[in-house]
Amino acid sequence: MTDNSNAPWPTELRVSKDRKTLTIAFNTDESHELSAEYLRVCSPSAEVKGHAPSQKKTVPGKRLVEIIKIEPVGNYAVRIHFDDMHNSGIFSWTYLHELANDRKKHWIGYLKELEDKGLSRD
Incomplete structure (x- = not known):
């Protein structure tokens, strides 16, 4: 089992009022704003990543996507x-x-x- 005791840990997760940005702060004193579009197209799901690098999919048309909710998954992750x-x-x-x-x-x-691939963000 890997020791993740020194891994960055989130201290805050906040979705913006317009639901287009996730702000995440870590215990390393860093804070980041990640767009819903960026999170959606980089989703770690099998639907996007596939089960092997050759199966990775490019997801177009997500410029206007919004975050509906975030739910905890154990103490190690969230489902967006x-x-x-x-x-x-x-x-x-x-x-x-x-x-x-x-x-x-x-x-x-x-x-x-x-x-x-001739695809668009829109």
């Missing part, structure tokens, strides 16, 4: 419910921290995938 009814991704604290800290890399990669 989106208004397009997607809710199968379990976002671990580690994955949320990675998404926050590697946002530019993930976002640029996503935009390139859209372009390469």
Whole structure:
């Protein structure tokens, strides 16, 4: 079993009033705002990630997606419910921290995938 005692731990999760942004603060004194669109297209669900890298799907048309609710999953993650009814991704604290800290890399990669496949954020 892996020792995660030094892993960043969330101290606050807050959905904005317009439901388009998740603010997450960690015990490392860092705070990040992650858009609903970014979280949706980077969902760790099998529907998006697949069961192998070759099965990863590019999810278009999520520019206007909103967060309906967040529900805890044990003490290690949250399930984010989106208004397009997607809710199968379990976002671990580690994955949320990675998404926050590697946002530019993930976002640029996503935009390139859209372009390469002739897809749109709208």
